[in-house]
Amino acid sequence: MTQQFTPPPMPGYGPPVPPPPPKGPRTALIATAAAVAGAVVAAAVTYGVTGGGDSEAKPAPTVTVTKTAPAAGTDAAAEDTAEEETGGEEAGSGDAYALDDTVVYDHDVEVSLSGFSRGVSSEYAAPENTPYVKFTIKVVNNSDSAVDANEMTVSCAYGDEGREGESVYDEGLDGLPDTKILAGRSLSFTYACELPKKETFLQVEVAPDFDSEESVFAGEVK
Known part of the structure; x- marks a missing residue:
């Protein structure tokens, strides 16, 4: 007689799960992160040193001064001769130029002042009923490109305290012209600044365009 044997039921859980492998040393992870950060900083420094971006400043043009030579035998001629022997006036030295000097920029644009005369503005002017000095500004464009006269800057000061x-702005005194000076051409226009009747010292600062440094003309006005 054959007996049937029923095996006992299996337990409700499987074999034990093996433990996870041990983690690597923490110092290795820190060293790797530090190396990556150092590479990023080095790249940023290299970019800054090699001039990345468009922040490079444009050099200001140099300025030279030309003067009309006085007749031989005059005191002015003797003074000019002595000045030449001592080296003459250094261009771009930062000193003011005489009111009748001609300033030549390195891009071949010349600026000069002339024809100083006094007047009083009308009741319709801005400012009205104000003593002023007017003068002619001449710009000679010997460069290869046009110069926008509207980009010129002109400012004045007077007196020992530099007011x-x-x-x-009055009839015939319209300020800066709204025109272009073509290559090889010149432009002359009249400009006026406030100058009280008791003041004689005048300082005029002129720049032919936004990229040029201002030239300072100074002297006495009758």
């Missing part, structure tokens, strides 16, 4: 001389 600002307000620009005067």
